[in-house]
Each structure stands twice: as C-alpha cells, then as structure tokens.
Amino acid sequence: DVKVTQSSRYLVKRTGEKVFLECVQDMDHENMFWYRQDPGLGLRLIYFSYDVKMKEKGDIPEGYSVSREKKERFSLILESASTNQTSMYLCASSSLGGGDYNEQFFGPGTRLTVL
Amino acid sequence: SQQGEEDPQALSIQEGENATMNCSYKTSINNLQWYRQNSGRGLVHLILIRSNEREKHSGRLRVTLDTSKKSSSLLITASRAADTASYFCATAGSSNTGKLIFGQGTTLQVKP
Numbered sequence: 001d002v003k004v005t006q007s008s009r010y011l012v013k014r015t016g017e018k019v020f021l022e023c024v025q026d027m028d029h030e031n032m033f034w035y036r037q038d039p040g041l042g043l044r045l046i047y048f049s050y051d052v053k054m055k056e057k058g059d060i061p062e063g064y065s066v067s068r069e070k071k072e073r074f075s076l077i078l079e080s081a082s083t084n085q086t087s088m089y090l091c092a093s094s095s096l097g098g099g100d101y102n103e104q105f106f107g108p109g110t111r112l113t114v115l
Numbered sequence: 116s117q118q119g120e121e122d123p124q125a126l127s128i129q130e131g132e133n134a135t136m137n138c139s140y141k142t143s144i145n146n147l148q149w150y151r152q153n154s155g156r157g158l159v160h161l162i163l164i165r166s167n168e169r170e171k172h173s174g175r176l177r178v179t180l181d182t183s184k185k186s187s188s189l190l191i192t193a194s195r196a197a198d199t200a201s202y203f204c205a206t207a208g209s210s211n212t213g214k215l216i217f218g219q220g221t222t223l224q225v226k227p
Contacts, residue, residue: 004157033214041219042203042217042218042220043158043217048214050212088155090157090158092158096213102146103160103163104150104160105160106158106159107157108156108157109156109157111155
C-alpha cells in the first residue's frame with residue numbers, strides 16, 4: 001500500500017520558534033509538494049521539488065524554506081513561526097510529470113497552531 | 116494562483132440522490148483531476164480526465180470535461196452518507212510539469 005507520511009498530525013509552537021515538518025514517501029516518486037490549506041482558500045502550493053536538492057517556489061513561499069536531501073524525504077521549515085502560519089499543512093508526492101502519471105498522493109496532514 | 120473555481124461551495128442532499136459539482140478553470144490544461152478529502156485528512160485521488168476526453172466513468176462517479184468552456188463536472192450517483200466529504204478539482208497545465216492547481220472545493224453533505 002503506497003504511503004505518504006507526515007511527522008506529526010498536530011503541532012503547537014510559539015511565535016518565533018523554528019519549526020520542521022517532515023514528509024516521507026515510499027513510492028520512489030520524483031516530485032514532492034508542500035501545500036497549506038485554509039478555509040475558503042483551498043490548497044495553496046508553498047514549494048515543489050522535482051528531484052533531490054532541487055526546489056521551486058510555489059505561490060506562497062514567503063516565510064518558508066524546504067530541504068530535500070534524499071529522494072523519499074521533503075522537509076518544510078518555518079524559520080521563525082508566526083501566528084499567520086497557523087494552518088493545515090499537506091505533503092504530496094507524484095511521479096515525474098506526463099500523461100496519467102501525475103496523480104498526487106497525499107499525507108494525512110499536519111495541523112499547526114502557532115501561539 | 117488559484118485556477119479552479121468550484122460551484123457550489125456547499126451541497127446538502129439526501130442519501131440516494133445524485134450530487135453534481137462543477138469546476139471552472141482559466142488556462143489550457145493537460146488533464147483535470149478530482150480529489151476527495153474527508154474532514155481533517157489528506158486528499159485522495161478519485162479520477163483523471165485528459166484534455167482530449169469528454170467523459171469518464173469510475174463506479175458511481177461520472178466526470179465530464181468541456182475544454183471550450185473550460186469547465187468540468189463531477190456527478191456522484193446514488194449518493195451514500197459515506198460520500199460526505201469535500202471534493203476538489205485540480206488542473207495540470209499543458210506543459211505538464213507535475214504541478215496541479217487546486218480549486219477551493221465543494222463540501223458535500225449526504226444525509227442518511
């Protein structure tokens with residue numbers, strides 16, 4: 001059974017803390033994604049990685065960075081958490097783009113609260 | 116940028132009825148996909164329709180695509196209480212980089 005896992009389901013952090021969200025996939029996918037989901041705004045892409053050590057900014061990269069040192073792992077980093085980063089964070093992966101092969105597989109999500 | 120706009124934002128029906136959700140998009144696409152999300156969970160892929168297809172079926176799901184109108188619809192027939200979830204359309208651009216642009220979703224409630 002294919003799987004995308006995220007390190008935490010729920011996380012509470014304080015303003016100014018450095019926050020790491022980890023995502024691991026076991027499908028040998030090239031592409032990995034970080035989204036945030038907020039009511040009324042749908043899913044917004046934060047960062048995208050199409051290969052190890054490669055990354056591309058999404059629609060809302062400000063305040064975030066990412067790391068992909070191994071193919072199966074994609075980390076989202078909040079350098080200095082702020083209250084407006086309170087959200088649901090979703091990680092996804094897919095095989096290299098093309099035809100029917102860019103279905104994305106999602107992790108269960110991390111609900112982050114920044115106090 | 117949010118490309119897909121979904122209509123309606125919320126839908127409430129009785130078990131056994133059909134549910135129809137619509138999605139509109141702005142730019143040319145390679146394919147359009149529909150996903151489902153149960154409350155507080157990740158998204159699950161339901162069905163993909165390519166830009167050269169007009170209709171696709173999968174079980175109780177029927178998807179149509181009209182590229183001239185840049186719109187798609189998802190029909191769930193004979194709905195069940197277990198179909199209660201949010202449904203999102205997502206488009207893959209014509210360059211097909213692997214990125215998807217998601218709509219804001221339709222929340223479906225199926226009453227037993």
